[in-house]
Amino acid sequence: MSALSHFFAMGGYAGYVWPAYAVFFAVLIADSVAPRLRRRRILRDLRGRLARQTARERRSTSSTPAP
Amino acid sequence: MSAPLEHACAAMLRRDLTLAWRRRGDMALPVLYAVIVVVLFPFALGPDLALLQRIAGGLVLVTVLLAMLLALDGMFASDIEDGSLEQLVLAPQPLALMLGMKILAHWITTALPLIVIAPLLAGMLHLPAAAMPALLLALLLATPLLSLLGAVLVALTAGTRRSGMLLALMLLPLCVPVVIFAAGAVAAAQEGLPWFAPVAWLAAALILAVVLAPLACAAALRIALDS
Amino acid sequence: MAKWIPLWLHKLGSPPTFYRFAGAVRPWAMGLALLFGVIGLYGGLVLAPPDYQQGDAYRIIFIHVPSAWMSMFVYAVMGVSGFIALVWRMKLAEVVAMESAPIGAAFAFITLATGSLWGKPMWGTWWTWDARLTSELVLLFLYLGVIGLYHAFEDRRQGARAASFLAIIGVINVPIVHYSVVWWNTLHQGSTVNIFGHSKMPWDMLWPLLAMTLATKCYYAASLCRRARTDILALESGKDWVREIAQAEAAR
Numbered sequence: 406m407s408a409l410s411h412f413f414a415m416g417g418y419a420g421y422v423w424p425a426y427a428v429f430f431a432v433l434i435a436d437s438v439a440p441r442l443r444r445r446r447i448l449r450d451l452r453g454r455l456a457r458q459t460a461r462e463r464r465s466t467s468s469t470p471a472p
Numbered sequence: 473m474s475a476p477l478e479h480a481c482a483a484m485l486r487r488d489l490t491l492a493w494r495r496r497g498d499m500a501l502p503v504l505y506a507v508i509v510v511v512l513f514p515f516a517l518g519p520d521l522a523l524l525q526r527i528a529g530g531l532v533l534v535t536v537l538l539a540m541l542l543a544l545d546g547m548f549a550s551d552i553e554d555g556s557l558e559q560l561v562l563a564p565q566p567l568a569l570m571l572g573m574k575i576l577a578h579w580i581t582t583a584l585p586l587i588v589i590a591p592l593l594a595g596m597l598h599l600p601a602a603a604m605p606a607l608l609l610a611l612l613l614a615t616p617l618l619s620l621l622g623a624v625l626v627a628l629t630a631g632t633r634r635s636g637m638l639l640a641l642m643l644l645p646l647c648v649p650v651v652i653f654a655a656g657a658v659a660a661a662q663e664g665l666p667w668f669a670p671v672a673w674l675a676a677a678l679i680l681a682v683v684l685a686p687l688a689c690a691a692a693l694r695i696a697l698d699s
Numbered sequence: 700m701a702k703w704i705p706l707w708l709h710k711l712g713s714p715p716t717f718y719r720f721a722g723a724v725r726p727w728a729m730g731l732a733l734l735f736g737v738i739g740l741y742g743g744l745v746l747a748p749p750d751y752q753q754g755d756a757y758r759i760i761f762i763h764v765p766s767a768w769m770s771m772f773v774y775a776v777m778g779v780s781g782f783i784a785l786v787w788r789m790k791l792a793e794v795v796a797m798e799s800a801p802i803g804a805a806f807a808f809i810t811l812a813t814g815s816l817w818g819k820p821m822w823g824t825w826w827t828w829d830a831r832l833t834s835e836l837v838l839l840f841l842y843l844g845v846i847g848l849y850h851a852f853e854d855r856r857q858g859a860r861a862a863s864f865l866a867i868i869g870v871i872n873v874p875i876v877h878y879s880v881v882w883w884n885t886l887h888q889g890s891t892v893n894i895f896g897h898s899k900m901p902w903d904m905l906w907p908l909l910a911m912t913l914a915t916k917c918y919y920a921a922s923l924c925r926r927a928r929t930d931i932l933a934l935e936s937g938k939d940w941v942r943e944i945a946q947a948e949a950a951r
Contacts, residue, residue: 416755
């Protein structure tokens with residue numbers, strides 16, 4: 406038995422130790438990814454709003470001298 | 473210019489009780505719910521006398537608690553709808569005292585019928601007669617405590633639209649000690665042990681809550697209605 | 700606000716300044732968290748010897764105990780900043796309180812999950828109604844209640860204040876729950892389990908634990924910075940400085 410497989414066997418408790426570490430890292434990664442996605446969404450929404458606003462302004466300035 | 477405080481309190485109490493009496497059907501709902509739950513349990517567990525006896529006290533307590541939770545949601549609902557709660561916040565009388573009266577009225581209309589019917593429910597589950605005084609005393613102390621704690625949470629959710637599930641989630645951590653001590657008193661009485669200590673703890677908690685909960689309720693209401 | 704609060708704290712209270720400050724702190728905190736984490740995990744999983752009673756199963760302690768500490772620490776931070784938010788109506792305190800809640804809930808969840816994974820081989824059961832476990836579960840419910848109340852309001856600042864109030868109620872509640880469950884356990888003669896059977900931990904088990912504790916603290920700081928920055932962007936989305944960030948991000 407190599408040292409590495411001995412390490413992964415965790416003295417027979419591999420079925421408990423490694424899931425525990427997996428939960429730890431999975432939850433923390435989810436916790437750090439969530440705000441990143443939210444930030445991207447907020448900025449995208451904001452850019453969309455700004456684009457709509459400038460488009461509306463351009464339309465109103467181009468249409469006012471016409472009549 | 474404002475009426476004496478005791479008149480205001482009495483008027484508040486009378487108004488809420490009159491309103492509740494006009495909608496007697498709603499008052500019967502928690503009682504009916506408690507009866508249904510207690511009737512269903514023997515069907516699920518089998519008519520084993522010893523088992524039912526063992527769980528009777530806790531079962532009645534939890535059933536009463538859930539029935540109260542059912543009615544808790546509507547504590548301030550109609551007053552928020554018609555705007556009278558906002559009037560109350562602006563009134564010259566201390567808000568905490570007025571809310572205390574409202575909580576008392578709510579306790580009388582929802583918890584008192586449940587306490588009245590509790591011996592019947594406990595009897596259906598064959599709770600020994602020796603434990604009955606402990607059960608009634610525990611209920612008499614635990615239900616106002618739950619009304620007071622629940623009122624603070626209801627006030628916090630006053631500004632939101634749907635709050636039923638949220639209220640249950642928020643109340644659970646607060647009612648754990650109440651359930652432990654109330655059920656502890658009944659269990660001790662059932663085993664023939666002295667059950668004064670948990671009841672005394674409940675009474676102490678109730679006295680604290682009577683003083684603090686209306687104040688917290690008023691503060692919570694100001695936060696939730698502030699816009 | 701009072702005069703004794705130094706000027707830099709006032710400045711830090713303004714959202715754009717805090718946004719830049721948190722942005723500067725975050726990489727350092729995250730770097731330290733990773734550094735301590737790697738050291739602690741190497742020490743805990745490789746260097747530390749197996750326990751004489753529990754074998755290798757005890758190695759869950761290196762994530763379980765730091766998470767449990769953090770779940771309480773984050774709650775304390777949430778309670779204090781919630782109190783500041785209610786008393787002084789500081790926007791930033793509201794942000795810190797509300798953005799701490801998901802992190803604390805994550806740590807409470809990790810504590811419960813790893814605890815039951817540890818309990819199964821050691822006590823032969825996934826769950827026992829022990830005071831410590833029950834209090835942790837109640838703590839998780841408190842976190843969920845705070846998060847739920849915050850999101851139930853349409854007005855975010857109002858929701859933050861209501862949820863802060865709930866958090867403060869919870870601060871009083873947690874010790875009451877803990878002691879009542881202890882009393883309940885003595886009444887029912889429940890299983891008396893003691894996770895820390897040997898109170899004196901040998902040094903080569905202790906230092907990885909301390910390293911992991913530091914790692915989770917630093918991680919919390921980093922995560923809070925990121926969440927607070929995001930939340931400030933959402934709160935201030937009408938302001939010019941946020942627009943500039945949005946445009947700059949689009950250009951990249």
